[in-house]
Amino acid sequence: MKTATKDFLLEINVETLPVLYPRPWVETLQKELIKELEAQRIGYGGTYSACNKNLLICYIKGVSLHQEEISREVLGPPKHVAFDKEGNLTKQACGFAKTQGVKIEDLKIKKTAKGEYIYVEKKEKARPTKDILRDVVPEIIKNVHFPKTMRWDSSGFRFARPVESLLLLLGKDNLRIKAGNVPQKKVSGVTASVYLKKIQKASLIDPDERKDAIKKLILGKLGFLKADPQVDEALLEEVNFMVNSPQIFVGQFDKRFLRLPKDVLIASMSKYQRVFPVLQKGHITNNFIAIIEKGKRDMAGIRKNYENILEARLKDSLFFFDEDTKKPFKENAEQLKSLIFQKKLGNMSEKIERLKGLSRFICEKLALDEGLKSNIQRAAELSKLDLITLMVGEFPSLQGVMGGEYALKSGESKEVSQAIKEHYLPQGMDDKLPGSLESSILAISDRIDNVVGFLGTGVDISGSFDPFGIRRNTQGLIQIIEKKALRLRIDEVIQKSIELYNDKLTVDRGQLKDKIVDYIKERIEYLIGDVRPIELKAAILEIKYFDIVDIFNRIKIFSSISDKKFFSEAAKIVERTNNILKAARKGEIGKVDKNLFEETLEHELWKAYLNMRPKMQDLVNNEKYEEATREYAKAFYKILHDFFDHVMVNTEKVSLRLNRLAMMDTINRLYTERVADLAKLPQIIVK
């Protein structure tokens, strides 16, 4: 039955939200609303959401005004109890009808596996949608997550910022809900769709449209200035949530400030004033582009104010820069002794010594040449000196960057300076990675030193609470290793780092190493993302030998062969041997003794194993995982099935049983220990 439908609108007007809040929130809100509609059996059509710094909108077209009616079957007594010998309804049958609230004429007979029963069809009362929405919407709003929420009145209601008003429209109906003391907007005589059109007309509420509009404005000005057509995307997204209707202007600052390093100029503009730098052929010019809220503005006045403030900030930076560069960079080294790295972990001088030691170890493992090694040592030596400069004191986000600048200015080589500059990268999920091999190794050393130090003195992560950035440190180091294809045994590097800490660590060293390896696995799992089948990740991460590049390699290879016949066959071998081994007790299984073989198939299977073992080792050493899988399947699939068909593994004779189990174990481990623990995959069906 087709029910009547109306369009639904939820509008939340709120005080200016933090820039990163609106998008994810409104997307989740929409998802949750849809989920709820489906759970309540309410039909709907298209969905739409929009947001800006003050507005969160969710719109759903064609919402059924009633729930879908469903009927349930409620079983009553069996037929022979319901009817008497004459075929009349008994007292039990009537009693059943009465309790179900139906007439005896509505009773029906149903054939079940247990015989015939009487039953009734009960219709679930279909509630009107507006009642359901009134109940569920406040709950949904409360449950959609914000990183931080606040209270602002006595109701105890929490939201990211004070909510100015709420509006729910179903068609023309205003649905009143209870959400703290938030005022409800009331509109009369306007449908949800007309209302939406009105606000869409008033300003660009769609965040992507608005972002594109801003970008277009900026590119227009850049073109006019004959400047590089590059727009900082992160800043663009921020500015997207700082104005609702954009207006643009270009400003200037005194050319004398161009003496400052590019990164300082860019930070002063983007980070602190949210204006866009203007570059020509990669060089900073003394122009900037600002986006402000549209209005009848005194543009000259506003521009002058922006320029004055920017210049005041640049003046500060120039002061710092000149003070910092008064003496040679390396003279700061003494001061590092009084700069604490972390409570219990000593000072920065000590950290630098560890970085030198760890990076030296990594260079040796990678067999790098002396030139590179000495660059990294020099970079490590100078890597933390910028932390005591005035510039970094004022702009902490410029750590590393200033180190690189000051080193270069001090006469250090380009390679050393770049390593210092880049060793904190990546600074976020989407940030770029260190460019050179020197920066990468220094970056990895720094991160491992951090993680070992923090976890080694009892700091830990609990849920989403990770104040020391252990996850971020771990994730970055994985990304760097993978990108630069650094063939390292990460467990060895961690071990070295633990040794370099000497007696500073308070946690058990063996446990510490394992814990860090686990965190790394967890981050790899996260970074890999979607893989088919999903269990492949766990299958591969079980491997003992820990080379991160190798792990990613295996994932790639297995993803590509997971639909191949030989893969399923190999998985089947692992699965069957695994299943039969489940019966064995721990420690029961010893070595295979071929003198205990009784059947020909046992000899044959063992021969196949002995043949396969060196081949497998060779293929694995050369990382030929696809071929290893193929060969494994070829070697064992058919013969193992024959074996299971004709030989009883779990025979009564204990010595025989244990020997056969031992062979199953050996064959299983031949693959699972070296390639992937395919038992982790769901039940395999070989086509």
Place this chain on the structure above:
Amino acid sequence: MKRLSFVEVVERLNKFWAKQGCTTVMPLDTEVGAGTFHPATFFKSLGNEKWRTAYIQPSRRPTDGRYADNPLRMQYYYQYQVLVKPSPREIKNIYLDSLKSLGIDLDLHEIRFVEDDWESPTLGAQGLGWEVWLDSLEITQFTYFQQIGGIELDMVSCEITYGIERLCMFIQNKNNVFDLEWQNGLKYGDLHKRHEIEHSKYNFDESNIDMHLKMFEFFEKEASALLSKKLVYPAYSFVLKASHAFNLLDARGAIGQSERARYIARIRSLAKRCAELYLSAAQGAATTS
């Protein structure tokens, strides 16, 4: 826009907020880093008693000294502090009206609320809110307090803190704070420049580290002793003295990284005890009256 002098701006703000029912209190006579430290904000924001206040408060932040070289930044400046408890729904519009009362045209210029969750670790104060930018100049901190003295607040207050110098620079169209007109042609620099230069020198180069380290210990001990004697106001005055001693030591570079966190924790723990003592006394008074 009429070029109001510094003194005139303060007068207008006093007038505006008095009309909003704010009690004008006198600035605190102990060195503090912000208007929030004044008992009229720190203590009065605790508990469920309604309260509105507005006052000017000289604030000292030793690390912000620039020897009078920087046009915008000083180690001694004036905040205009407003606390409205509980915060009414229209508080944002009231604030915008206060700017209009100073002659600022909010159509010709752009007001922007930029996320900033202000906190004072030494006071255990935490809130959510914004920096308010006027043509990208930060002129106000707008905060809804969630916690004071580490205590989760039942009645949420809205704190509005204006940087008066910046506001004046905007109104008077000046680039440099020392060029601001203070009153009747007298410049801000005439009254403050030498003070700023000498104090910058003192904070960074000349302050007696040993003396301040000892003073911190004395102040901390005295505050603690007074708390045991249940004298919350005298105790709090020594917490403020300890906090200022710490700020001076910090500017002087006498405190290492990890030490810093520990000092802050010591001050915070005292501030917390003051807050708790204040609340328990207030509740005690409420039940006996």
